[in-house]
Amino acid sequence: xxxxxxxxxxxxxxxxxxxxxxxxxxxxxxxxxxxxxxxxxxxxxxxxxxxxxxxxxxxxxxxxxxxxxxxxxxxxxxxxxxxxxxxxxxxxxxxxxxxxxxxxxxxxxxxxxxxxxxxxxxxxxxxxxxxxxxxxxxxxxxxxxxxxxxxxxxxxxxxxxxxxxxxxxxxxxxxxxxxxxxxxxxxxxxxxxxxxxxxxxxxxxxxxxxxxxxxxxxxxxxxxxxxxxxxxxxxxxxxxxxxxxxxxxxxxxxxxxxxxxxxxxxxxxxxxxxxxxxxxx
Amino acid sequence: xxxxxxxxxxxxxxxxxxxxxxxxxxxxxxxxxxxxxxxxxxxxxxxxxxxxxxxxxxxxxxxxxxxxxxxxxxxxxxxxxxxxxxxxxxxxxxxxxxxxxxxxxxxxxxxxxxxxxxxxxxxxxxxxxxxxxxxxxxxxxxxxxxxxxxxxxxxxxxxxxxxxxxxxxxxxxxxxxxxxxxxxxxxxxxxxxxxxxxxxxxxxxxxxxxxxxxxxxxxxxxxxxxxxxxxxxxxxxxxxxxxxxxxxxxxxxxxxxxxxxxxx
Numbered sequence: 001x002x003x004x005x006x007x008x009x010x011x012x013x014x015x016x017x018x019x020x021x022x023x024x025x026x027x028x029x030x031x032x033x034x035x036x037x038x039x040x041x042x043x044x045x046x047x048x049x050x051x052x053x054x055x056x057x058x059x060x061x062x063x064x065x066x067x068x069x070x071x072x073x074x075x076x077x078x079x080x081x082x083x084x085x086x087x088x089x090x091x092x093x094x095x096x097x098x099x100x101x102x103x104x105x106x107x108x109x110x111x112x113x114x115x116x117x118x119x120x121x122x123x124x125x126x127x128x129x130x131x132x133x134x135x136x137x138x139x140x141x142x143x144x145x146x147x148x149x150x151x152x153x154x155x156x157x158x159x160x161x162x163x164x165x166x167x168x169x170x171x172x173x174x175x176x177x178x179x180x181x182x183x184x185x186x187x188x189x190x191x192x193x194x195x196x197x198x199x200x201x202x203x204x205x206x207x208x209x210x211x212x213x214x215x216x217x218x219x220x221x222x223x224x225x226x227x228x229x230x231x232x233x234x235x236x237x238x239x240x241x242x243x244x245x246x247x248x249x250x251x252x253x254x255x256x257x258x259x260x261x262x263x264x265x266x267x268x269x270x271x272x273x274x275x276x277x278x279x280x281x
Numbered sequence: 282x283x284x285x286x287x288x289x290x291x292x293x294x295x296x297x298x299x300x301x302x303x304x305x306x307x308x309x310x311x312x313x314x315x316x317x318x319x320x321x322x323x324x325x326x327x328x329x330x331x332x333x334x335x336x337x338x339x340x341x342x343x344x345x346x347x348x349x350x351x352x353x354x355x356x357x358x359x360x361x362x363x364x365x366x367x368x369x370x371x372x373x374x375x376x377x378x379x380x381x382x383x384x385x386x387x388x389x390x391x392x393x394x395x396x397x398x399x400x401x402x403x404x405x406x407x408x409x410x411x412x413x414x415x416x417x418x419x420x421x422x423x424x425x426x427x428x429x430x431x432x433x434x435x436x437x438x439x440x441x442x443x444x445x446x447x448x449x450x451x452x453x454x455x456x457x458x459x460x461x462x463x464x465x466x467x468x469x470x471x472x473x474x475x476x477x478x479x480x481x482x483x484x485x486x487x488x489x490x491x492x493x494x495x496x497x498x499x500x501x502x503x504x505x506x507x508x509x510x511x512x513x514x515x516x517x518x519x520x521x522x523x524x525x526x527x528x529x530x531x532x533x534x535x536x537x538x539x540x541x542x543x544x545x
Contacts, residue, residue: 065418094420105415108406119419 017076018043018175018207019064024073026056026063033059035231036073041175046201046208048218051228052253060228061179061211065099066090077175095123098168102180104160106152112139112163113148119170138166141203142196158189165196176200178210182217190217197221215254219243227253302498305424305505309432309497312425327426331434335396339442343391347379347446350387351453354378359462368462372469373476375454380481381540384447386533388439389492393525397500400431401521404504405514413505428501432494439493440486447485484540491536492529499525 017040026034033056041047051057062068064075066082075082078096080089106115116135120126126134139145142162152160161181168176181197182190194217200206201221212218218225218239225242227235227250234249235242242250251257316325358374404427407413416423451473458464464472503521507513 091420099418101411105411
């Protein structure tokens with residue numbers, strides 16, 4: 001059955017991947033953003049999806065968590081093809097994944113504790129006292145002990161991200177997705193978030209997928225990296241393999257080399273359209 | 282013929298918009314029924330919170346406005362009635378105008394300004410802040426979680442607010458009646474009760490429920506359709522207020538016509 005592909009066979013590896021992406025195409029209207037993405041994420045590893053602005057990395061993350069629907073391809077998670085799942089199946093699956101959004105996306109009208117408790121209240125039959133204990137545990141795990149009654153607006157940027165991680169962890173997910181975890185944070189706070197991700201991985205063995213363009217953070221937390229450029233995968237490999245890569249786009253990204261300045265109108269049009277523009281008559 | 286094409290396109294857009302409102306209303310109503318049967322504690326809590334915001338929060342300003350409207354109506358009616366020496370009918374004119382038309386309408390316009398706009402702004406901000414995405418990824422349906430409690434609270438509070446608006450309108454009329462038309466408070470209230478039929482109150486309440494449905498669905502639909510960026514939240518809020526006022530007047534026209542035809 002197409003929607004129950006054996007992901008291990010597809011990988012050709014002894015270890016079954018937690019997530020397997022095959023020939024994934026995603027479009028917004030007529031415009032294709034991802035052009036046939038394929039890679040695997042093994043259980044318990046941290047994969048960082050790197051890429052510049054407009055590379056399609058956020059679209060890829062949104063597709064993996066079901067916020068965008070692909071035009072074609074397969075995404076295999078828990079033995080199911082996400083691209084062929086019904087709404088009911090998605091609802092069941094989403095209880096096994098956690099997402100930490102770039103802005104934190106905490107509900108502003110609820111306290112931090114209520115935010116973390118929400119998935120537990122909605123998806124479990126636990127009594128309020130147990131939920132309260134679990135909320136404290138989750139906040140303790142992310143270093144926010146005692147912040148249950150704070151409103152999100154009272155927290156700093158780094159604390160909001162930590163609270164968002166606690167909420168993402170509430171249902172003990174098998175896979176955690178992070179969208180730009182260090183974005184908008186100062187280097188010290190960003191380093192704290194990196195340490196938190198490493199701690200979660202070590203303590204719980206969770207599979208973690210991070211989308212970012214922060215190189216220092218990526219090299220610190222990643223087991224493997226996927227470099228995206230204009231909707232294509234440029235490189236997949238361990239941090240050492242990427243560091244050693246001689247691929248021009250990989251080198252340009254890792255060595256932070258700016259794009260050549262565009263001085264000619266025709267070059268600018270070519271950049272915008274991605275095609276060779278005809279000179280004006 | 283671009284003119285005819287534009288009219289056709291606008292009509293189709295308008296129908297699609299109304300279809301969207303109907304779909305949202307049905308989804309929210311279904312969620313309310315499901316929540317009631319499944320006895321979900323969270324939905325009740327949110328509905329109560331919304332009801333307090335929509336209802337109790339509106340009371341002071343609604344009382345003041347409808348009191349003044351009652352007095353203004355009495356003054357306007359008296360202007361014509363005194364020509365015929367019929368000032369004693371001021372109570373009848375105020376009671377019927379307020380209960381059948383102005384009570385529900387003024388309540389609706391006030392609730393649009395207070396709650397319809399805040400629904401759009403709240404959902405729009407949540408969309409911009411990725412909170413709606415977060416809800417979806419937590420397997421929580423934004424319609425069930427956000428729209429249904431608002432609809433439930435609005436359907437409960439609009440008739441209550443309308444009854445209160447009717448009462449305050451009558452009191453406003455009574456001030457004029459006592460000051461300028463030889464009424465005592467007691468005789469004014471008796472005249473009002475004699476003038477009103479149950480049908481007058483019920484037609485106003487039916488309208489108020491329909492207005493509540495329109496205000497919630499328009500406010501929430503505009504919020505849920507907010508684009509990216511803070512300025513889009515402002516656009517959604519303005520659009521929610523303008524469209525709600527227009528649709529409330531349309532619904533009022535339709536129901537007033539139906540009641541008129543029903544009577545005759």
